[in-house]
Amino acid sequence: MIGRMTAQHSTDQILAGLEEEIWAPTGFVHGTAEDPAGTLRALASDDDEAVREALSSFWHSMRARTPAYSATRQCVPYLARLCAAGVYTETLLELLHSVADGEDQPRGDQDELTAAVATQVPALLPLLAHDDPDIRRLLLRIIGLSGPARAAAEAIRERWPQESDEDLRSELLSACRAADPGIAADIAAGELGAENDPEVRLAAALSLVRDDAPWTDELAAAATAWATAGAGAGSEPGERWFDTSTGEWKDTDREDTAFQDLLLLLADRDGLPLSLSLLETARTAGGAAADTVGDPGDGAGFRARRMLSGIEALCGEFRPAPAALTGPLAELVAHADPVVRGRAVAMVRRLGEEGRPAADAVLAVAAGETPGSGGEGDDKEAADDALALLVALRDPRAVPLLARHLPHSRGALETAVGTSPWSARRGVVVPFDAALLAAARSLLRTPDRRNYGAPRHLCALLAAWGPRAAPALPELYELLSKEPQHAPGAVAAVAAGTPDAEVAADRLRAAADRATSAYERMPAAVALRELTDESGLLVAAVRAGLDEVLYSKRAAVTRARDLGPDGAPLLPRLRELLTPETSGDAGWDWGDCLGAASATHAIHGREAAGELLPTLSAALNGRDDRVRDAAARLARRIGAPAAALASDIPPLFGSMTTLVSACGALLAFPGAVVGHDSAVGADEANDVDGADAADGVDGVDEETVTDALLLAVEQSGPVEEALGLLRELGGGSLAPQVRERLRELAGSPRRPPRHPYDLQWIRKDQERLAALRTALSL
Secondary structure, eight states, rough: GGGGGGSSSSSHTTTOOOGOOOOOOOSSGGGGGGSSHHHHHTSSSSSSHHHHHHHHHHHHHHHHHTTTTHHHHHHHHHHHHHHHTTTSSSHHHHHHHHHHHTTTTTTHHHHHHHHHHHHHHHHHGGGGGOOHHHHHHHHHHHHHHHHOOOHHHHHHHHHHOOOOOHHHHHHHHHHHHOHHHHHHHHHHTOOSTTTHHHHHHHHHHHHHEEEEEOHHHHHHHHHHHHGGGGSTTSSSSSEEEEEEETTTEEEEOSOHHHHHHHHHHHHHHOOOHHHHHHHHHHHHHHHHTTTOOOOOGTHHHHHHHHHHHHHHHHHHHHHTHHHHHHHHHHHHHHHHSHHHHHHHHHHHHHHHHGGGGGHHHHHHHHTTOOOTSSSSSSOHHHHHHHHHHHTTTTTHHHHHHHTTGGOOHHHHHHHHHHSSSSTTTTOOOOOOOHHHHHHHHHHHHSSSGGTHHHHHHHHHHHHGGGGGGGGHHHHHHHHTTTTTHHHHHHHHHTTSSTHHHHHHHHHHHHHHHOSSSSHHHHHHHHHHHHHHHHOHHHHHHHHHHHTTTTHHHHHHHHHHHHHGGGGGGGHHHHHHSSSOOTTTTTTOOHHHHHHHHHHHHHHHHGGGHHHHHHHHHHHHHHHOHHHHHHHHHHHHOOOOGGGGGGGGGGGGOOOOHHHHHHHHHHSSSSSSSOOOOOOSSTTTTHHHHHHTTTTTTTEEEEEHHHHHHHHHHTTSSSSHHHHHHHHHTTTTOOHHHHHHHHHHHHHHHBOOOTTTOOOOOOHHHHHHHHHHHHHHHO
């Protein structure tokens, strides 16, 4: 390994200063990285095995977010010198890029890590002339992350006329833009012409627009040249790989967002119509969207995927975009490239009701009428996704398709009953249908491994249909022993009010008797109570469950809460569960204690308030935002008797998860919101002594609560709840200044900031907008 080092990079120079380093404890790490200095020496050694072990140790330790490797920043200079000296250059560059980028899980000290790598860029600049384009590409990405750096921009300018890799030329320009926008603009101005590579022209147009260059026909031509590039540079995917699970070759595009970045930049700067016009120019110029029969090898798939990325970006950021883009999106749904088709269907699904104009194209995929999709073809997953979308839209054409393809329509069935990640737990959305009932009965009798979750989903579907599903009772009876958590509720819902009710009750009693644990017995007892109003069996089952293992105990607490006053015999045990318990590795924590408190309150009402306050206070002061949120909500339900907790509420304003519930709790406590006459609480019977419980506690001013609720509306928190609290704060109506702010939010063409992994983002914004319009109409 030393033999690869040049005279300018001796081992002593590379490791200079290592002896003086003071290393903080590294904690749990991978391999030899517990000794950073020793691992660095191993990297600089002639022992190939030691070098490989050192690389592996650093690689796993530095890329981990939890626990964070404390020595990362100190190691960066030595790693950069080793890299420049030729020691596993590509691997170490990739590691340095990972450190600087943070990837999908940036650490708390990410800014310091990025700065540490940026400091070493000057030592790495000679690698711009390396023979390996992958090494040059990694260095460019590091430069792009490193911020302003005149020396790096000058090195790129020097490299520019020598760079023969057209793909890298666009990355050179992007990196130069990050290092010095002025130098990048000088380079870009000379690269707009038709004689240049389309990808470089696109990068040049983006660079100039970022420098506020006015939009011209020349820039438009440069920005869309890729759409007519054919099979030349930039039109092919970055990598082809063989998927052993399907036996097919698949394509992976280069990491490139230049076109969608340009669209978003123009929409922000010059308005959405310009971006829509540019997207339409690219679509009609290349025919990428309408190519339903093209060979993916001619670049059509790549161009369509780039078009789709632009559509996704605009629809995700701008409210008026879907209305203009569902037409092109419908064309992409019919594309020959399965990746394009699948992404297009997913995009239509994210649009919710605004995607309905594309329903006909989606129906073709679901019915197998598109090349390579659904029906008797191989792409059953694409057909299922498309059918799930139609189900979500409540398109009546989806029901017969679901009945026909039920055994292999797992996603569509999950959507039908509201358990799909796309459904946001909206419940059953499929109306009763005789053919679907027959298909459900058949699938229950003969389960299909392609839809292994079907029995529990069908229980939910049949329960929602109620007595109309009574012909399925024989299948549900057979399911009682196989699905003890789901079948009993379906039996009760389907048999209710029918001549079969008495037989169904006997079956439920028998199922409860057969159960080997309280956890298995409780669902049958709940169903029996719903069918016959008998509570004795459920109370006994819940009482036993409160003494079983942790998951059973948690289920029992939930059942106890639903019992209401009928659960009075459970109060002694529930009171014992108001404080944490430990058993083995798992313990009854404050979140569980809060569940017991909620059940106690549901059973005993206001008389239990005093004994619940310690549990509530502990939960409010915990670290889990979900527990704190639930505690604040229970405090609001209790009302004035919980007003002594007012001082525990303000810290909840620091998290979006707990913001609205904190405001709700304060509004339920008399005197807790300064300047507002709070109601006595959710419990109408709270006494006057409880209403004075907040005396002596500093309140939160009304303006702070108003601003917090408006922030929740802006950031798409629980919008309807926040709007309700704003009306409560205004004495039953919205204050004039609040109404004006809500009007501004409703009129904005931009969606609020989003979480990158939220499948429901666009639909949440649609619901938010509808709630705003309803509130403003009152």
